[in-house]
Amino acid sequence: xxxxxxxxxxxxxxxxxxxxxxxxxxxxxxxxxxxxxxxxxxxxxxxxxxxxxxxxxxxxxxxxxxxxxxxxxxxxxxxxxxxxxxxxxxxxxxxxxxxxxxxxxxxxxxxxxxxxxxxxxxxxxxxxxxxxxxxxxxxxxxxxxxxxxxxxxxxxxxxxxxxxxxxxxxxxxxxxxxxxxxxxxxxxxxxxxxxxxxxxxxxxxxxxxxxxxxxxxxxxxxxxxxxxxxxxxxxxxxxxxxxxxxxxxxxxxxxxxxxxxxxxxxxxxxxxxxxxxxxxxxxxxxxxxxxxxxxx
Amino acid sequence: xxxxxxxxxxxxxxxxxxxxxxxxxxxxxxxxxxxxxxxxxxxxxxxxxxxxxxxxxxxxxxxxxxxxxxxxxxxxxxxxxxxxxxxxxxxxxxxxxxxxxxxxxxxxxxxxxxxxxxxxxxxxxxxxxxxxxxxxxxxxxxxxxxxxxxxxxxxxxxxxxxxxxxxxxxxxxxxxxxxxxxxxxxxxxxxxxxxxxxxxxxxxxxxxxxxxxxxxxxxxxxxxxxxxxxxxxxxxxxxxxxxxxxxxxxxxxx
Amino acid sequence: xxxxxxxxxxxxxxxxxxxxxxxxxxxxxxxxxxxxxxxxxxxxxxxxxxxxxxxxxxxxxxxxxxxxxxxxxxxxxxxxxxxxxxxxxxxxxxxxxxxxxxxxxxxxxxxxxxxxxxxxxxxxxxxxxxxxxxxxxxxxxxxxxxxxxxxxxxxxxxxxxxxxxxxxxxxxxxxxxxxxxxxxxxxxxxxxxxxxxxxxxxxxxxxxxxxxxxxxxxxxxxxxxxxxxxxxxxxxxxxxxxxxxxxxxxxxxxxxxxxxxxxxxxxxx
Numbered sequence: 001x002x003x004x005x006x007x008x009x010x011x012x013x014x015x016x017x018x019x020x021x022x023x024x025x026x027x028x029x030x031x032x033x034x035x036x037x038x039x040x041x042x043x044x045x046x047x048x049x050x051x052x053x054x055x056x057x058x059x060x061x062x063x064x065x066x067x068x069x070x071x072x073x074x075x076x077x078x079x080x081x082x083x084x085x086x087x088x089x090x091x092x093x094x095x096x097x098x099x100x101x102x103x104x105x106x107x108x109x110x111x112x113x114x115x116x117x118x119x120x121x122x123x124x125x126x127x128x129x130x131x132x133x134x135x136x137x138x139x140x141x142x143x144x145x146x147x148x149x150x151x152x153x154x155x156x157x158x159x160x161x162x163x164x165x166x167x168x169x170x171x172x173x174x175x176x177x178x179x180x181x182x183x184x185x186x187x188x189x190x191x192x193x194x195x196x197x198x199x200x201x202x203x204x205x206x207x208x209x210x211x212x213x214x215x216x217x218x219x220x221x222x223x224x225x226x227x228x229x230x231x232x233x234x235x236x237x238x239x240x241x242x243x244x245x246x247x248x249x250x251x252x253x254x255x256x257x258x259x260x261x262x263x264x265x266x267x268x269x270x271x272x273x274x275x276x277x278x279x280x281x282x283x284x285x286x287x288x289x290x291x292x293x294x295x296x
Numbered sequence: 297x298x299x300x301x302x303x304x305x306x307x308x309x310x311x312x313x314x315x316x317x318x319x320x321x322x323x324x325x326x327x328x329x330x331x332x333x334x335x336x337x338x339x340x341x342x343x344x345x346x347x348x349x350x351x352x353x354x355x356x357x358x359x360x361x362x363x364x365x366x367x368x369x370x371x372x373x374x375x376x377x378x379x380x381x382x383x384x385x386x387x388x389x390x391x392x393x394x395x396x397x398x399x400x401x402x403x404x405x406x407x408x409x410x411x412x413x414x415x416x417x418x419x420x421x422x423x424x425x426x427x428x429x430x431x432x433x434x435x436x437x438x439x440x441x442x443x444x445x446x447x448x449x450x451x452x453x454x455x456x457x458x459x460x461x462x463x464x465x466x467x468x469x470x471x472x473x474x475x476x477x478x479x480x481x482x483x484x485x486x487x488x489x490x491x492x493x494x495x496x497x498x499x500x501x502x503x504x505x506x507x508x509x510x511x512x513x514x515x516x517x518x519x520x521x522x523x524x525x526x527x528x529x530x531x532x533x534x535x536x537x538x539x540x541x542x543x544x545x546x547x548x549x550x
Numbered sequence: 551x552x553x554x555x556x557x558x559x560x561x562x563x564x565x566x567x568x569x570x571x572x573x574x575x576x577x578x579x580x581x582x583x584x585x586x587x588x589x590x591x592x593x594x595x596x597x598x599x600x601x602x603x604x605x606x607x608x609x610x611x612x613x614x615x616x617x618x619x620x621x622x623x624x625x626x627x628x629x630x631x632x633x634x635x636x637x638x639x640x641x642x643x644x645x646x647x648x649x650x651x652x653x654x655x656x657x658x659x660x661x662x663x664x665x666x667x668x669x670x671x672x673x674x675x676x677x678x679x680x681x682x683x684x685x686x687x688x689x690x691x692x693x694x695x696x697x698x699x700x701x702x703x704x705x706x707x708x709x710x711x712x713x714x715x716x717x718x719x720x721x722x723x724x725x726x727x728x729x730x731x732x733x734x735x736x737x738x739x740x741x742x743x744x745x746x747x748x749x750x751x752x753x754x755x756x757x758x759x760x761x762x763x764x765x766x767x768x769x770x771x772x773x774x775x776x777x778x779x780x781x782x783x784x785x786x787x788x789x790x791x792x793x794x795x796x797x798x799x800x801x802x803x804x805x806x807x808x809x810x811x812x813x814x815x816x817x818x819x
Contacts, residue, residue, distance in 0.1 A: 009388030016389065032413070047419050050412040057412060121308035125316070131484060131530030133491050136507050136523040143331030224399035231401045232492055236508075244404065248496065251407030258411065265408050272400035447646040450614055454640045455660045456633050465659070469650050 101169025109177020176218025180211025365425020440474025603773020
């Protein structure tokens with residue numbers, strides 16, 4: 001009953017957003033609302049509210065209808081099919097990136113928790129690593145991937161994208177693992193020590209179960225990050241078939257076909273939700289370990 | 297487990313950093329097996345020294361977008377979190393929306409935003425940074441507003457405090473450390489989002505555009521010196537908000 | 551001072567008071583059939599095992615919860631009105647000091663909430679700090695104070711508005727025995743000096759007997775009053791009292807009331 005009520009409120013919220021969109025289109029200022037614009041200087045000032053014409057803000061029903069029209073005219077399949085294919089492709093790549101990121105993150109977390117000096121040495125760099133923009137080293141990873149491919153080992157382009165996506169995915173897992181593995185109370189650690197249980201027994205019987213409430217939100221976050229990483233990497237390397245590239249392509253035709261970019265955009269949103277949702281399903285079987293978990 | 301001396305705390309990351317740079321130089325300069333797009337650290341350093349003014353200009357553009365996005369997103373988050381804490385229905389409507397927002401690739405919204413607000417101004421990037429900053433601040437402030445301890449609530453009720461008084465004297469100070477934590481998380485997200493959003497369209501300035509442009513034209517070392525600028529910007533935001541967080545959390549209720 | 555009707559009203563009058571809580575599987579009767587009168591200036595303890603409803607009764611008097619049945623009056627008014635008029639001060643088992651305020655600001659909290667100006671607050675805080683012996687600590691923060699000192703601050707805060715009634719819910723429960731005995735002496739002194747009535751919840755028999763004019767013995771399932779024992783001690787409460795035969799006799803009396811049976815005394819074996 002509680003779950004149904006929660007879903008109900010969520011749907012209501014969504015409807016309110018949709019309603020606000022159409023309401024603004026109907027009654028909002030035609031040229032939007034700009035603050036501090038200078039006459040004759042395009043791009044000056046800050047536009048706080050968008051223009052209400054159909055080119056800037058298509059009607060919601062236009063967006064919906066566009067999904068069922070051909071992707072790029074002629075006999076190309078309907079937009080929604082192309083979107084689903086592209087989203088599925090990106091999802092697959094992101095999933096591989098997630099797995100790599102989770103493994104690397106867990107390994108780093110284990111190492112950092114085991115040896116304090118490793119934590120002191122590695123953790124600052126892990127944190128700094130996330131300030132390096134993906135678009136900088138995505139081409140480098142791609143080039144290395146090409147090198148490997150040329151050297152005889154089969155390395156498709158999506159594998160490079162997966163590696164790049166794992167760069168964003170590993171971070172929350174590493175932090176979550178470090179925090180979670182170190183989270184047991186001192187008295188519990190003392191207890192295991194009094195039983196002469198070594199590092200590995202303590203790891204499996206105490207630290208890992210204690211880490212579950214920290215790891216599950218981290219895994220969810222890693223899934224969302226892997227999707228972002230995959231999307232950005234696709235655009236950065238120029239890989240075909242993914243949803244990121246599709247958004248850019250259709251946005252380029254935005255003036256003639258304003259509803260089109262909304263299709264893949266919705267697809268990308270759905271992609272993030274599916275990715276996080278599937279990881280959340282993982283947590284279903286682990287309920288007893290999750291007492292005391294923080295949400296989000 | 298013997299205690300390690302204090303200086304190791306500083307020496308360890310520095311040591312790891314030196315190791316990274318050494319391996320890097322080995323790969324690029326000595327073995328020469330790295331792809332052309334990965335320049336030598338020395339080359340990057342040189343370009344940094346020569347072009348720092350140019351880099352600073354773009355850092356300011358992206359940095360300004362990130363700051364505006366951070367402040368706007370944080371402000372909206374505080375308002376909405378306040379509303380959600382005050383009224384159950386609003387909380388019910390917002391919770392799934394924010395949870396969804398937390399997992400979608402926000403930068404993918406940039407082309408749409410540029411379409412709506414025009415591609416010749418910075419708004420699309422600022423909006424993306426604002427949305428990215430909104431989520432962690434909202435979640436943390438909402439949590440903080442609900443963390444008042446029962447004994448403190450009883451105390452204020454026994455003192456016949458009005459709702460507004462209770463908010464000012466108890467709820468607000470309790471929530472403040474959580475706000476700072478949210479800001480710390482949001483700051484790095486705002487910088488990265490503002491930067492990556494540049495990749496998806498908009499005017500031809502900012503660190504992201506520079507990185508991409510110079511990389512495409514083969515000037516890898518220059519492109520990477522802009523990356524150094526991006527790292528510096530991200531670290532600056534992180535350090536400032538971390539400091540703020542530490543100052544405020546000194547006397548937290550927990 | 552001409553006695554007003556309120557002056558002659560008892561501090562607390564409970565008649566047929568009961569409280570029932572709804573829980574997941576039905577109800578819990580926390581209190582039933584409470585008949586109690588606390589005179590102005592009287593020190594009354596509520597004692598009993600867990601679940602006997604002593605804290606519930608205190609919360610009802612404080613208007614932190616509402617009674618299910620019966621009438622409850624504080625100085626002749628409803629508990630709600632007494633709370634709004636700030637006729638009582640309350641101290642909890644956890645000192646409940648706000649950690650971001652120093653001692654002076656914590657003591658001044660009720661004064662601040664009720665619009666006392668800064669000069670007035672400063673003077674009153676100084677008075678109260680001296681009353682509880684913490685004058686040198688007014689600019690310290692709670693995390694710099696021991697448990698006993700924090701409770702003293704909480705007591706000072708409870709006295710800020712010169713209440714005629716003090717409500718205390720096991721305030722010394724979390725402290726060690728030595729500090730407890732010291733603070734009991736201080737509380738007895740303060741109560742005598744200010745002339746306030748006190749309703750004091752405890753589960754320590756010696757504490758209840760030492761401090762009170764009357765000890766109200768309660769029993770659980772359902773929570774109710776089973777006995778009221780007058781201590782009958784005259785004069786100020788000091789360490790000498792703790793060693794007197796009358797004191798030990800009263801402690802035995804309360805213990806027997808709690809156990810519901812006579813207790814074999816050591817010197818009778």
